[in-house]
Amino acid sequence: MxxxxxxxxxxxxxxxxxxxxxxFILWALFIAGMLLMPELVGRGTLRTMVFACYLAIFxxxxxxxxxxxxxxxxxxxxxxxxxxxxxxxxxxxxxxxVEASIPIAVLVTMFGGxxxxxxxxxxxxxxxALVTLAVMELMYQLVPVVRPDLTGGTRGISRLPALTxxxxxxxxxxxxLMLAVALFAWLLMRTxxxxxxxxxxxxxxxxxxxxLSTTRLKSFAFLVSAAIAGLxxxxxxxxxxxxxxxxxxxxxxLFQIIVAVLIGGAGxxxxxxxxxxxxVFLLEWLxxxxxxxxxxxxxxxxxLLIYMYQPKGIMAIIESGITRLRGAxx
Amino acid sequence: MLQIIIQGLLLSGLYALIxxxxxxxxxxxxTLNLAYGAYIMVGGYIYFWLSQQLGLPKLIGFAGAxxxxxxxxxxxxxxxxKPLKGDPVAVEISTLILAVIMQSAVVLVFGDASKILLxxxxxxxxxxxxxxxxxxxxxxxMSWVIILALYAFIRGxxxxxxxQAVSMDQKGAAISGVDPDRINMITWxxxxxxxxxxxxxxxxxxxxxxxxxxxxxxxxxxIVIVGGIGSIIGTLIVAxxxxxxxxxxxxxxxxxxxxxxxxLLIIGVLIMRPQGLFGREEH
Amino acid sequence: MNAxxxxxxxxxxxxxxxxxxxxxxxxxxxxxxxxxxxxxxxTTVFSQIMGELKQTSGTITFMGREISGLSTPDRIAxxxxxxxxxxxPFTDLSVRENIxxxxxxxxxxxxxxxxxxxxxEDEIAHSVGFATTDLDRPASELAMGDLRKLEFARTxxxxxxxxxxxxxxxxxxxxxxxxxxxxxQDLRGRGFTFLMVSHDLPAMEPLIDRAIAxxxxxxxxxxxxxxxxxxxxxxxxxxxxx
Numbered sequence: 001m002x003x004x005x006x007x008x009x010x011x012x013x014x015x016x017x018x019x020x021x022x023x024f025i026l027w028a029l030f031i032a033g034m035l036l037m038p039e040l041v042g043r044g045t046l047r048t049m050v051f052a053c054y055l056a057i058f059x060x061x062x063x064x065x066x067x068x069x070x071x072x073x074x075x076x077x078x079x080x081x082x083x084x085x086x087x088x089x090x091x092x093x094x095x096x097x098v099e100a101s102i103p104i105a106v107l108v109t110m111f112g113g114x115x116x117x118x119x120x121x122x123x124x125x126x127x128x129a130l131v132t133l134a135v136m137e138l139m140y141q142l143v144p145v146v147r148p149d150l151t152g153g154t155r156g157i158s159r160l161p162a163l164t165x166x167x168x169x170x171x172x173x174x175x176x177l178m179l180a181v182a183l184f185a186w187l188l189m190r191t192x193x194x195x196x197x198x199x200x201x202x203x204x205x206x207x208x209x210x211x212l213s214t215t216r217l218k219s220f221a222f223l224v225s226a227a228i229a230g231l232x233x234x235x236x237x238x239x240x241x242x243x244x245x246x247x248x249x250x251x252x253x254l255f256q257i258i259v260a261v262l263i264g265g266a267g268x269x270x271x272x273x274x275x276x277x278x279x280v281f282l283l284e285w286l287x288x289x290x291x292x293x294x295x296x297x298x299x300x301x302x303x304l305l306i307y308m309y310q311p312k313g314i315m316a317i318i319e320s321g322i323t324r325l326r327g328a329x330x
Numbered sequence: 331m332l333q334i335i336i337q338g339l340l341l342s343g344l345y346a347l348i349x350x351x352x353x354x355x356x357x358x359x360x361t362l363n364l365a366y367g368a369y370i371m372v373g374g375y376i377y378f379w380l381s382q383q384l385g386l387p388k389l390i391g392f393a394g395a396x397x398x399x400x401x402x403x404x405x406x407x408x409x410x411x412k413p414l415k416g417d418p419v420a421v422e423i424s425t426l427i428l429a430v431i432m433q434s435a436v437v438l439v440f441g442d443a444s445k446i447l448l449x450x451x452x453x454x455x456x457x458x459x460x461x462x463x464x465x466x467x468x469x470x471x472m473s474w475v476i477i478l479a480l481y482a483f484i485r486g487x488x489x490x491x492x493x494q495a496v497s498m499d500q501k502g503a504a505i506s507g508v509d510p511d512r513i514n515m516i517t518w519x520x521x522x523x524x525x526x527x528x529x530x531x532x533x534x535x536x537x538x539x540x541x542x543x544x545x546x547x548x549x550x551x552x553i554v555i556v557g558g559i560g561s562i563i564g565t566l567i568v569a570x571x572x573x574x575x576x577x578x579x580x581x582x583x584x585x586x587x588x589x590x591x592x593x594l595l596i597i598g599v600l601i602m603r604p605q606g607l608f609g610r611e612e613h
Numbered sequence: 614m615n616a617x618x619x620x621x622x623x624x625x626x627x628x629x630x631x632x633x634x635x636x637x638x639x640x641x642x643x644x645x646x647x648x649x650x651x652x653x654x655x656t657t658v659f660s661q662i663m664g665e666l667k668q669t670s671g672t673i674t675f676m677g678r679e680i681s682g683l684s685t686p687d688r689i690a691x692x693x694x695x696x697x698x699x700x701x702p703f704t705d706l707s708v709r710e711n712i713x714x715x716x717x718x719x720x721x722x723x724x725x726x727x728x729x730x731x732x733x734e735d736e737i738a739h740s741v742g743f744a745t746t747d748l749d750r751p752a753s754e755l756a757m758g759d760l761r762k763l764e765f766a767r768t769x770x771x772x773x774x775x776x777x778x779x780x781x782x783x784x785x786x787x788x789x790x791x792x793x794x795x796x797x798q799d800l801r802g803r804g805f806t807f808l809m810v811s812h813d814l815p816a817m818e819p820l821i822d823r824a825i826a827x828x829x830x831x832x833x834x835x836x837x838x839x840x841x842x843x844x845x846x847x848x849x850x851x852x853x854x855x
Contacts, residue, residue: 072419074426119601126362129422130551131600137548138593145586192717193724199703199714206701209663210715211689211771220721251544255430262423297438300431304424308413311420 019190027183034175043167050167050239052280053174057181057232059260059272064185065225066258067266068194069218070201071121075132076257078116078139079226081248083109083233085143088157088243089150098161102234109230110223121218124204140249156244163238170239177235178273181228186269188224197221198267259303265315274314279303334574334581336462340470342573344531346566347473348546349553350480351524353565354517356554357497361418365406365425366525366550367543368432369399373526374533374542375436378447388450395530396523403522407515429543437540444539450530469531476527480520481562493517545589552596571595614677616641616775616806617662617693622671624657624830631657632668633830639775644797644807646821646838648814650850654830655810656698659777662808663695664688675775686719694773698780698810700760702752702767709734709748711763715770734770741766742792757784765793776800778809782816790816814842826850 038046058080066073086105090096096104120131144154151157164170188194196217199207207214237243247253256279264275282302286295310317348370355363373395381391410428414420449465456462484490492508493516532546553572557564575595576588617639624632631654639645647655660666662673664685673681680688703711712734717724738748741762747755752763765781778797782790790813797807797820811817824841826833834844841847 070419072422116597120597123600125418126422127555127600129362130548130555131597134548134552134593134596134600137544138590138597141586141589141593145584145590188725191725192713192727192729193721195706195710195713196717196724199706199710202703202705203701205665206703206767207714208685209665209689209695209697209701210717210767211686211694211773212714212717212719213684213686216719216721251426251541252430255426258423259427294434294438296434297431300427300434304427304431307420307424307427308410311414 031179034179035172037175038168038171046167046171048280048284049277050171050174052277053171053178054232054236054239055256055260055280056178056273056276058229058257059264059276060181060185060269061225061228061232062257063261063266063268063272064189064197064228065221067261067272068189068197068201069221070204071124071218072129073132073225074129074254075135076225076229077249077253078132078136079109079113079229080233080236080253081139081143081245082112083230084237084243084248085151085157086230087234088160088237091161092157092159093150098163098238102231102238105234106227106230109233110226113222113226113229114219121215121222136249136251136254140245143245143249151245154245156242156247158242160238160241160243162241163235173235174239177232181232182269182273185224185228189269193217193220201267255300259307261313262311263303263306263313265313268315271313271315278314332457334577336457337581338570338574338577340462340466340573341535341577342570343470343473344466344528344535345549345553345573346569347476347524348528348532349550349557349565349569350477350562351521351528352547352550353554353562354493354521354524356551358493358514358517361411361425362422362551363425363521364422364547365428365432366521367547368429369402369522369525370529370532370546371436371540371543372402372432373399373529374447374538375440376526377530378440378445378533378538382448392450392527392530395526399526399529400519400523403518403520403525404515406522407518411514411518412511429547433540433543440538440540442540444537444542446537447534450534465534469534472527472531476524477562477566480524484562489513489516548596549592552592552600556596556599614641615639615674616643616676617808618672618674619658619662620672620674622658622661622673623669624654624661624666625669631830632661632671635671635827635830635832637825637832637835639806639808641806642801642804643823644801644809644821646817646824647808647810647827648824648841648847649827649833653828653850655827656779657830658827659695659779659808659810662688662693662777689771689773690719692773693775693777694768694771695777696761696764696768696779696781698783700757700764702755702760702763704753705751707749707751708738708743708755708763708766711752712737712766712770715767716772737766737770740769740796742789742796758786758789761785762789762793765796774804775806775808778807778811780811781809782811782813794820 037049041049058076061079062073062076065071083105086108087098087101090101090104091098116135120128123131143151164173189197196207196212200214200217204214207217233248240247260275260279261272262275263278264273265271279299283295283299286298290298306314351369352363352366355361355366376395376398377391380386380394381388406425406428410424411421414424449463451464451468453464454461455464455467484494492513495508496510496513528546533542536542549572553565553568557566557568572592572595575591579591580588615638619638620636622632622635623630635658647658649655657666661668664680664683668681672679675688675691675693680691683691703714706714709731713729716730716733718727735745735748743759743762743766747759752760755763761781761784765778768776781793785793794816801807801820807820809817809821818838821838823836824838825835826841826844826847828846828850833846833850834841
């Protein structure tokens with residue numbers, strides 16, 4: 001199959017992605033570093049990292065739509081929740097194998113998102129945010145009441161089939177999924193399509209005035225975002241083993257996703273990953289000092305301070321730090 | 331039937347009160363102030379703390395709640411909205427973060443469990459077989475008093491008219507000698523106070539819990555947008571549509587479906603007619 | 614064939630009539646100046662031709678086909694594009710990337726798998742007067758004159774052969790005006806069609822074959838530049854002469 005590999009390489013390097021050798025090196029280092037983690041850290045830390053990986057997947061999903069095009073989605077927990085509930089219902093109630101239920105969950109998420117949220121892309125700004133928030137609240141109220149025999153009502157669904165055994169395997173699965181999603185999103189955003197989405201976030205009228213159908217572009221961004229959210233949600237559900245409406249269709253879930261993106265840096269791939277790991281580990285580090293609810297208070301306050309200090313997130317803080325260091329050297 | 335009408339009127343009055351405070355901010359900066367929910371929640375809890383835990387007179391509890399709400403509004407304008415220079419996305423997101431912080435603060439102080447607020451005015455009256463508590467009647471009457479007072483304030487006083495001017499055109503208002511910054515501050519404070527007052531009544535209608543702020547925020551945003559931004563009458567009408575819708579769904583269908591139709595209505599109207607049912611199209 | 618035929622165009626905003634029964638033709642390869650005082654409704658006409666505003670009544674025919682039902686991107690795909698009086702750049706994108714957005718075909722497939730034509734981007738950027746060192750600067754760093762050049766470049770990049778230019782000279786230095794004028798002359802020589810609005814009549818005069826004047830959305834005169842300016846109504850409204 002030299003033809004396929006060659007085509008792939010030419011497509012990747014020749015197409016709009018503009019890949020350079022240092023990109024391959026940095027990605028290889030990043031992937032190797034993540035895969036070596038089980039050798040370096042303990043099991044407890046690995047479990048924390050699994051949560052960070054899933055949060056990073058959701059954050060990347062949010063960023064592809066909201067971070068780029070500026071259409072702030074308050075409904076991402078809804079998408080993640082559809083993915084989780086679909087695979088849970090299929091495996092537990094209808095005996096589907098996970099190999100079938102997860103792809104179906106992704107499709108259902110894309111389809112569900114399409115029906116519910118696509119009309120909302122016609123409207124702008126706060127209105128879009130509000131509709132997505134209302135959709136999430138709607139699901140929270142609907143899921144427990146409609147067909148509780150399927151959804152398990154407020155108690156949710158438990159004893160989902162596990163995909164892996166042991167902390168290390170759970171970690172490998174989560175980290176590989178995250179890396180695949182990140183790499184895919186990175187490649188996609190380096191194409192001209194990524195540029196166009198970024199342009200929509202700055203001036204949607206001008207994008208239309210450049211002859212591009214913004215509705216089609218936004219729909220595409222939305223579908224990719226929904227597919228990633230559904231994929232992450234489905235795998236996450238199997239990792240958790242138990243899902244409840246409160247664990248998904250909740251404003252705190254939304255908060256974590258958005259904060260991860262903003263703290264890390266919207267409109268980048270590394271940003272949401274850094275943000276997710278930072279926030280998850282911050283919560284863990286605070287645990288010994290603040291065992292109770294105070295943690296969430298401090299956690300929220302730190303998030304707000306970083307956001308007020310630099311709305312472009314940690315990525316921008318690091319970049320300006322590097323620039324300053326370089327400036328000091330010369 | 332009569333029961334539905336009475337309960338519908340009562341709930342609608344409450345919703346109208348909650349939506350008013352939100353409308354003030356939204357009509358000035360088009361800011362989706364999610365932390366508005368925090369005023370509602372904090373108002374309810376401050377009242378609970380002062381009147382039930384410290385045993386102070388109810389009036390002091392109520393005044394304390396309104397004062398804390400107003401101060402929160404002021405601080406938010408000073409510390410968050412102004413530094414962000416009114417960038418709507420940034421304000422939206424920082425208010426979401428703030429709301430979640432306030433929620434965890436409430437959990438920190440009062441615990442996770444929901445609390446029942448004693449009726450502000452105890453007693454029950456039976457009207458043609460319908461049990462109506464004095465408490466909810468009082469809440470509705472208070473709502474109307476506050477709404478009418480607000481209406482008189484906006485229409486009748488210099489500051490009120492200046493608020494209206496700023497909401498229509500910040501720069502124009504500045505040229506005609508109004509200090510938009512001062513007016514913004516006053517508006518944020520009034521909004522905070524109204525939210526807290528609404529929170530006290532809302533909590534006495536349902537119950538106190540750290541997650542209680544989400545639904546009223548969505549409902550008030552919806553009432554304001556569906557009613558047409560800046561239209562007090564539109565706000566009142568839509569508050570009644572939503573109030574009655576909920577009561578009817580509870581009475582003839584199932585209590586669990588209460589919020590479902592409200593959300594469907596909000597989603598439907600926003601998508602079909604973003605300028606609201608009673609609003610002008612914005613350019 | 615006429616590139617553009619406007620017939621009985623009317624646009625009302627509430628009680629205000631912004632375009633009042635306006636009709637005119639634009640031949641292929643022709644360059645037409647649209648003149649009129651501030652608030653005469655020139656930009657509103659552009660917005661209706663591009664489909665950003667829907668006319669109240671009347672028809673807009675482009676290359677023999679009625680285009681009133683088409684979206685803005687579809688009209689651009691047929692070969693007509695405009696610049697804006699107030700430039701609307703993508704501030705976080707570089708000059709090159711701004712032009713790239715204009716060059717993109719309206720197809721997701723082509724956007725993802727197609728190649729970036731850097732040579733063409735360079736060519737367009739240079740043709741409006743950007744230096745090679747400007748190409749990677751973000752639009753947020755550009756001065757007004759550069760933003761206007763960028764606006765023109767992005768419009769050119771759409772590949773349209775009929776260009777509506779709204780105040781392309783405003784805020785430019787004399788040297789920049791000369792450069793843009795030369796570019797327009799060059800494009801006219803290559804068969805491009807222009808409809809342009811400018812307050813700088815001396816700069817516009819050599820660039821146009823014909824002029825029309827409007828006031829309050831109503832056509833006052835249609836003819837050669839000299840005849841239109843000599844028209845008594847035009848003098849009264851535009852130049853403030855009685």
